[in-house]
Amino acid sequence: MRTLTFEEVKKHNSDDDLWIVIDSKVFDLSNFADLHPGGPNVLYAEGVAGRDATDAFFGLHRHEVLLRPQYARLQIGVIEGGVENIRAPAPGSLSRVPYAEPSWLSEGFLSPYYSNNHRAFQRTVRKFFEEVVRPEAIKCEENGKRISQEVVDRMSDVEIIAMRLGPGKHLQGRTLMGGIVKPEEFDYFHELILNTELSRFGTRGFVDGMLNGAVIGLPPIWNYGSPELQARIIPQVLSGKKYLALAITEAFAGSDVSGLQTTAVRVGDHWIITGTKKWITNGTFADYFTTGCKTDKGLTVILIERGEGVSTKPIKTAYSSTAGTAYVVFDKVRVPVSNTLGEIGNGLSVILSNFNHERWMVTGCSVGAQRVIVEECLKWANQRIVFGKPLSSQAVIRNKLGKMIMRIEACQNWLEIVTHQMNNMTYNEMSSKMAGQIGLLKQFVSRCGRETAEDATQIFGGRALTVTGMGKLVENYHRTSGYDAILAGAEDVLGDLGVRQAMKKMPKDALL
């Protein structure tokens, strides 16, 4: 890198000889100008060609543009005595923007829930996600392909797939995140950290494509599967060698699970299963399907392996096909009766007992994504100059920011107290005491998320409508935050569940 003066840079301001300074770095854009996505003219403008164009640049581009190898190589030198002010945060680092991190991660704030081990775990997880998962998330969200085996293997090396299923004996003997947390210490706050961290990249389709099928489809196997089934399936799935999907919803029935039409007829030691499933996350690439079926004894959950009679096709949704959302057809599939999960006819309780964890998990991911949007808006309102002043000088914008902050802090705090209860309850206690509250929490978080998506879109204006550029995270969030309101139970149904559960527990003598 050469050291150059502004005097020298100034001389290079013509069509075929164009230098520009951005944040003390000198770029030779002579050959790039005609390829510039914003067109060449803006680069030849007065005050830009041969000048320090830092403010103009950061008003129009995300900092990451300069880090892309094809653009980074345009740098030919640095300005003499200049200081680079705008640096990419080091992988794993915490943001210093107010409210960009939950208060337990903000300097000078305390929390009753998190230990030093949680803090160390969070740092390691963020670094891992930023270094290993983020590049893959961005690529897959764009091209719609499923997560690569290479990244799945890296995740399973540090046991992310196993940890995403929560605390429990499945973690015994595993080295979690390089040994930073012992299996017996791993609790729901560690898992909450995983969920909030993995949803920070503005890649909502990928969040589901990151083997969410296993997170929601495996618990019925270890809670209700035969020992043989468990011994065969669980290690394959936790090591990322085989993929699993939960196949409950149909075009015929969603929240009204009892209306399922996929039918299993018993013939000797086998089930013959016929029917369809819709909106099945990871279904396009799943090897196994934890499937809700109708039998003559009632709803029953059965593990179906991909094979003869099983076909899947992708469903086009508003988010990326990297999630592997599928329409699944079972055409007279023969499945051993030993693949039944739980008692025949007891499928509803198998499905329902699984829901609490799933809904709480979706809520954690939703909160992680929402917080990033708050950070995006605070930064943009501070840096965008409009009518000669920062956007944040407009009272209407500050009002929106205030509401966003209130919402994210309320979501976070409620989620943490719920997580604390989960840490101190048995699985059965959780089902009886927390189902209603988790339903209400999920409704609250997804509503807040959509209000924040709307406000963020107003703050970013047109930039929030394009999938690349300054507002790309807001665009993704605005397009996909509705998923949190539907997946794992429609928002209104869950809110209603919360009230119905409360009504059930009303003391008989509670009269005014």
Ligand code: HEM
């Ligand atoms: C190293 C120098 C530069 C590089 C590598 C670069 C690269 C890019 C890229 C990749 C985009 C597409 C949008 C995005 O992905 O963010 C873009 C858009 C644009 N650039 Fe640049 N740019 C540079 C310098 C500048 C400068 C100095 C100006 C003007 C003062 C400028 C003005 C624009 C404009 C007006 C757009 C369109 C923005 C939009 O669609 O919202 N660029 N540039």
